[in-house]
Amino acid sequence: MTLTEQLGRAIMWIAAIFTVVFLMTPLLVTVAVSFGSSSVFTLPPPDWSTRWYERLTNARGLWPSLLTSIQIAAFSTVVALVLGTLCAIALVRGRFPGRDSIATFLISPLMLPGLVIGIAMLQGFKALGLREAYSSLMIAHVIITLPYVVRTVLAALSLFDFSLIDAARTLGCSYPTAILRVLVPSLGPAFLTSGMFAFLASMDNYPISIFFTDAWTKTLPIQMLQYVEENPDPTIAAISSGLVLLAILALVVGDRLVGLRKLADF
């Protein structure tokens, strides 16, 4: 091996190790701070304590906002899975012009600034007479979740052999049954990954939600940011550690069901 090759390898491994350490730092710091006794985020913590977790039980507004976020994420993910899958089938099976442009259009909310989408939708919803925070959030979040579904299901469908459906129909299945028993199971992994990322994107969204929340209806990120700005103490770190734990669980489930490498497919 020549010197240049060795140098190249060294750069590669340094980058790899740096990436792992760098990306894990915020998560480890959050967990460490949440179990520390210090209220000013001293690291390493002078002593260990669970007092920030004890405070979670009566943290104002936290649990309602978590519930709101989960409801909105679940609703918008289900709607996006239905709308997105139907549309993806049409895009893969249909023979009409402009299919690429339609796909780009459906994925475009991922690539445009959330804040701008939020402002435009706020004004649009007002024009349609929709002012209620909760339903506005539900409707708006479908725009956030839909691109994830379309992108992943479209990719999975273009690999699906549609003659299998014809085969099922020859064997006596009706068209809807053939879809349900042949197509849906083989799209399972795509539903799972896209559903998971869509759900998480909705749970995490700040720039669109901020325009639709009011004093009574807040999503978790908005409530958390308000907390950080009002009283920055490790209670926030305790909430965050809870979310890290949830993400680890989601990752384990995702790994079991579709495999870690599949989750990294972009």
Next chain:
Amino acid sequence: MKAAAAARSPWRDPVIWLAVPAIVYLLVLYALPLLWLLTKSFIGPGGFTLRPYIDFFADPFNWRVVWNTLGIALWVTLACLIVGYPAAFALARAGAALQIAMLIAIILPLSIGVVVKAFAWQIVLRRDGVVSQLLVAVGIWDEPQRLLFTEPGLVLGAANIFLPFMILPIYSVVKLIDPRLLEAGATLGAAPLYRFVKIMVPLTLPGVVSGVAFVFSMSVSMYVVPSLLIGDRFQTLSTLTGRSFLFMRNEQLGSTTAVILLAMAVGVVVGSTWLARRLGGST
């Protein structure tokens, strides 16, 4: 036969109707409002006008805001590319253990909210934070310094949050490259660096283009990260847009900056699609 029938009239093909609900949903609730926002920003009391934009760019403060936005986005993208490019190769070539560690380190943060990560960086970037302690220990700094609420701190935090979006697209291209191509180059007598630059780099360019486009457009439009890591002292187009709507109730200014932001994002998307298509065609 089916295709021929469909070619005569696409609407005869019933499958096309499956696309209608999603398209109508997006059209009514997303595309039309965006177009309306865009149109309204060009309509003044007396019809078509460029007044808001002329006023906006007449103010040197606003130029600062535009340069802040582009400058930070460039630094973040550059940092992500420098770390992410070799890391993507390592991810594709690593043994099982390191590959799993890397995949976890990349995917786990993706499933955690940006508020959580930005808050963590508030702690990391403090005067007594991890980065400061590390830099003093290595001897780069003589004494601890605060990185929070500074531009380098913002770049570091944002690069951390967006790095996975650089690594994954490059990785998806690298893992498909046949390693025998490099061996073929070696057999033909090409030196290692020459092989890398002439064989590897062109093949990975589509991944680089999409990674750069992702990271750049996300850095241009990020809102939560600068709010928490640098504060009001340093405005970007995104934070200025948010402030004008949420706090200053200045919808005129907000619409103008929103449209400029939108134009930048669309520019990145169109530019990167065009580049990707060109690269795809030439290889």
